[in-house]
Each structure stands twice: as C-alpha cells, then as structure tokens.
Amino acid sequence: MSEQSPEQKMDNLNQTNVSDHSNEKEFLDQLRHSIDSVDCEIQTLINNRAKLAQQVATVKKEHIAKSPTAEKTNPIFYRPEREAQVLKAVMARNTGPIADEKMARLFREIMSVCLDLEAPQRIAFLGPVGTFTHAAALKHFGKAADTVPMTTITDVFREVEAGTAMYGVVPVENSSEGVVNHTLDGFLSSTLKIIGEVELPIHQNFLVAEHTKLDGLSRIYSHQQSLAQCRHWLDVNYPNVERVAVSSNGEAARRLKNEWHSAAIAGDVAAAEYDLHKLYSNIEDNPSNTTRFLIIGHEAIAPSGQDKTSIVVSAHDKAGALIEILKPLSYHGVSMTSIETRPERPNKWAYVFFIDMDGHVNDPNVSAAINDIRPLVKDLRVLGSYPKAVL
Numbered sequence: 592m593s594e595q596s597p598e599q600k601m602d603n604l605n606q607t608n609v610s611d612h613s614n615e616k617e618f619l620d621q622l623r624h625s626i627d628s629v630d631c632e633i634q635t636l637i638n639n640r641a642k643l644a645q646q647v648a649t650v651k652k653e654h655i656a657k658s659p660t661a662e663k664t665n666p667i668f669y670r671p672e673r674e675a676q677v678l679k680a681v682m683a684r685n686t687g688p689i690a691d692e693k694m695a696r697l698f699r700e701i702m703s704v705c706l707d708l709e710a711p712q713r714i715a716f717l718g719p720v721g722t723f724t725h726a727a728a729l730k731h732f733g734k735a736a737d738t739v740p741m742t743t744i745t746d747v748f749r750e751v752e753a754g755t756a757m758y759g760v761v762p763v764e765n766s767s768e769g770v771v772n773h774t775l776d777g778f779l780s781s782t783l784k785i786i787g788e789v790e791l792p793i794h795q796n797f798l799v800a801e802h803t804k805l806d807g808l809s810r811i812y813s814h815q816q817s818l819a820q821c822r823h824w825l826d827v828n829y830p831n832v833e834r835v836a837v838s839s840n841g842e843a844a845r846r847l848k849n850e851w852h853s854a855a856i857a858g859d860v861a862a863a864e865y866d867l868h869k870l871y872s873n874i875e876d877n878p879s880n881t882t883r884f885l886i887i888g889h890e891a892i893a894p895s896g897q898d899k900t901s902i903v904v905s906a907h908d909k910a911g912a913l914i915e916i917l918k919p920l921s922y923h924g925v926s927m928t929s930i931e932t933r934p935e936r937p938n939k940w941a942y943v944f945f946i947d948m949d950g951h952v953n954d955p956n957v958s959a960a961i962n963d964i965r966p967l968v969k970d971l972r973v974l975g976s977y978p979k980a981v982l
C-alpha cells in the first residue's frame with residue numbers, strides 16, 4: 592500500500608470519532624503521534640523560511656555594496672510594507688479553525704524571528720516595561736525584537752535620532768483621552784519619519800501577586816488614566832479601597848512585589864512581566880477603548896497597497912487658511928482621516944496642523960494634493976507614508 596500524504600492522514604483522523612475507539616488511550620496516542628509529525632514538518636518549513644530570509648538579507652547587503660560609494664549606507668533589513676503584505680495574505684487565505692487574526696499573530700512571530708536572523712532590531716519605546724506602549728512594540732515587531740524602555744517620549748525620539756535604536760514606538764492618541772501632545776510636538780523638532788502605526792485595544796486587568804492577601808486589600812495602584820478608565824468597576828467592586836495613581840501601569844505592577852495588601856490595574860504585558868495573577872480581566876468601563884501608536888524611524892517606506900500619509904503644515908496667520916489647505920485634498924479625491932492642531936512654538940498665536948490622509952505619497956492623487964497645498968502654507972513636511980495597521 593502506498594504511503595499516505597499528511598493531508599490523507601489528517602482526513603482519516605478527523606473522520607474517526609472518539610466513540611469508535613474502544614481504547615481511548617490508543618486514539619489519544621495516535622492523535623499525538625500525528626501532532627508530532629505535523630510539528631516536524633512545521634519546524635522544517637519554518638527553518639526553510641528562515642533560510643530564505645537570510646538569502647534576502649544577503650541580497651540587501653550586496654545591493655548596498657554595489658551602490659556608488661557616496662550612497663553607501665547600512666542595509667535596511669526591516670521592511671514594514673512587506674510585513675503588512677505578508678500578514679494580510681495570511682489572513683486572506685486562512686480557512687480556520689484558527690481565527691484570521693490569531694493566525695496572523697503566529698506569522699508575526701515567525702517573521703520577527705526571521706528578521707532577527709537577518710539583523711537584530713533594537714526598538715526604543717516609552718517605558719517602563721509592562722506599559723501599553725511596550726505591548727504595542729511587541730505587537731508590531733514581535734517578541735524577537737530587543738525592546739528598550741525610555742523614560743520620556745523625547746528620549747525615544749533622541750535614541751532613534753542618534754541611531755542607538757533603529758526604531759521607536761510612541762503613543763499618539765487614545766479613543767477616549769485624545770491626542771498625545773508630546774508625540775506631535777516631537778515631530779516639530781525632529782527630522783524622523785513615521786514608518787508605521789499600531790492600534791491596541793486597551794484591556795485592563797485587576798492584578799495581584801501570589802503573596803497578596805485578598806481580604807486585606809488596602810490599596811490599588813495604577814496610572815491615573817487607567818484608574819479613570821475603570822472607575823465604575825472600582826466603585827462597584829472595591830468602593831472602600833484607596834486608589835493610588837502612579838507614573839505608569841508597569842510601575843503599578845512592579846510595586847506589588849513587596850506589598851501583600853495591594854493590587855494593581857494594568858495590561859497583559861505587565862501581568863506577564865511581573866508574574867502577576869489576573870484576578871479579573873477586561874475591567875475597563877468602555878471595552879472599545881483603543882490607543883494608537885506610531886513607529887518612528889529614518890527611512891521612507893515603499894507602498895504596501897493600503898497606506899496612510901501624515902503631513903504637518905504651518906499655516907499663514909489669516910482667516911480661512913485651514914479651508915484653503917483642505918481644498919486640494921477634496922479636489923484630488925484624497926480622504927483625510929484626521930487633523931490635529933498644535934501651537935507653532937516659539938511663535939505666539941501661530942498654529943501647525945497635523946493631517947493624516949489615505950494613500951501613499953507615491954500615489955498620483957496624494958502627491959498632486961500635497962503639491963497644491965505647498966504654495967498655500969508657510970511650510971509643509973511629509974512625516975511619512977506607511978502601511979495602515981494590519982493587526
């Protein structure tokens with residue numbers, strides 16, 4: 592009899608049901624044996640994929656070596672547009688039973704390891720360890736990246752500008768709290784580009800340590816914003832326990848190490864990082880609360896097929912200036928996805944507008960709209976075109 596293909600073996604097992612087997616243990620052994628052989632194949636295939644990524648790395652290095660001396664730079668291994676395409680393709684062809692997004696997360700980690708083989712990536716993020724920005728960095732780059740906490744948003748910009756970190760991750764807006772001014776202002780004094788975005792649903796957990804005495808809780812630590820996001824839940828469940836605002840959720844989680852009478856409110860990454868137990872999950876009053884983060888770096892990113900472009904413009908101080916700026920977008924059929932205003936320091940009463948639009952700066956309608964805006968403003972800078980968040 593000819594050897595069965597892995598697919599045929601799977602079909603046979605799927606068609607058998609437990610009750611057909613007089614010996615349950617025998618069936619379990621058979622299933623586990625099949626899992627072992629599938630694992631073997633997956634492992635070989637992942638290593639094959641990694642070898643291909645290593646070859647891609649060689650091509651990238653050779654390309655730089657062949658370029659004229661004046662243009663010689665370090666090869667760029669991280670390609671966000673390609674990663675976005677890979678993840679979208681994974682989701683599009685997925686047939687289950689694993690959900691599309693969960694399958695894409697598995698591939699996210701495989702690509703993270705492949706990129707690490709090409710060249711380890713050092714990523715600065717607004718720390719400390721265990722914050723939602725840390726979670727965003729891991730979600731975007733995967734766990735193989737070397738993520739390094741920074742104390743302030745300015746430090747993240749500096750670290751990337753200096754080249755000590757290749758990329759940075761900073762929060763830019765929260766669906767209930769609004770924009771993060773420090774991040775927008777960071778772009779006014781930096782030449783760094785936006786090379787990607789991450790959206791993270793903000794889910795809060797009620798965390799305790801192994802040594803916590805639940806009947807003696809006297810303090811709940813968290814960042815002020817997180818305490819506010821869980822106010823109703825706390826009023827119902829712990830109305831008489833003191834709420835203590837600390838500098839970050841990561842710091843709240845860290846404090847439980849030495850205190851038996853305290854709990855913390857923080858996300859999954861903090862729970863894992865400080866080995867805490869999730870007594871209650873998803874305790875936020877608004878379950879659709881989401882934070883958006885930006886990835887900052889030096890390079891311009893090629894189109895992925897589903898991109899966003901961010902610009903910052905410094906408007907003339909005259910009536911109707913903003914209306915004039917927006918007209919070319921509508922004329923060229925470019926859809927604006929957000930606009931934020933910030934004071935243009937040091938000039939008193941002058942403003943800059945941060946505008947996000949659909950499309951890549953290489954798209955003819957986007958570049959035509961930007962070219963038409965230029966003569967209408969004092970200054971215009973394209974902050975970057977980058978793939979829309981996939982996961």
Ligand SMILES: O=C(O)C(=O)C[C@]1(C(=O)O)C=C[C@@H](O)C=C1
Nearest residue numbers: 644647669670673674702705706
């Ligand atoms: O396609 C590339 O340029 C690769 O380096 C390969 C690969 C991958 O593993 O698929 C790895 C890293 C890049 O960020 C994008 C994709």
